Amino acid sequence: MSIFSKIIAGEIPAYVVAESNDFLAFLDINPLAKGHVLVIPKKEVDYLFDMDDELYAGLQLFAKIVAKGLKQAVPCIKVGVVVIGLEVPHAHIHLIPVNRVDDINF
Numbered sequence: 001m002s003i004f005s006k007i008i009a010g011e012i013p014a015y016v017v018a019e020s021n022d023f024l025a026f027l028d029i030n031p032l033a034k035g036h037v038l039v040i041p042k043k044e045v046d047y048l049f050d051m052d053d054e055l056y057a058g059l060q061l062f063a064k065i066v067a068k069g070l071k072q073a074v075p076c077i078k079v080g081v082v083v084i085g086l087e088v089p090h091a092h093i094h095l096i097p098v099n100r101v102d103d104i105n106f
Ligand code: 5GP
Pocket: 003, 012, 014, 015, 026, 027, 028, 029, 030, 031, 038, 083, 084, 085, 086, 087, 088, 089
């Protein structure tokens, strides 16, 4: 079970910012910028591009809705979208509110 599946199951805590039947959005534990959010499918799929088309499209739409809310909650010029997937083998999208590239703590 991935660390993100444990978050979905409520076995480890996370600050959830949005939830639907199929998807969850929560704050990254090690944020690259204030308001850094991870958006994930509740179904355990290792990598983004392993998802079936319907789930993939649903995740993108959910991420778009969360990004719009994030832009208001964390005043910023834009919300950057990053796909990394190096550390946690559970499909996810990073949403990172930024004004300038310097806002990101790489
Ligand atoms: P990636 O797999 O895209 O390289 O990065 C995974 C992301 O998950 C990292 O930004 C890391 O900080 C975040 N992360 C790893 N473990 C946890 C956790 O237990 N809780 C939360 N909220 N974020 C986590």
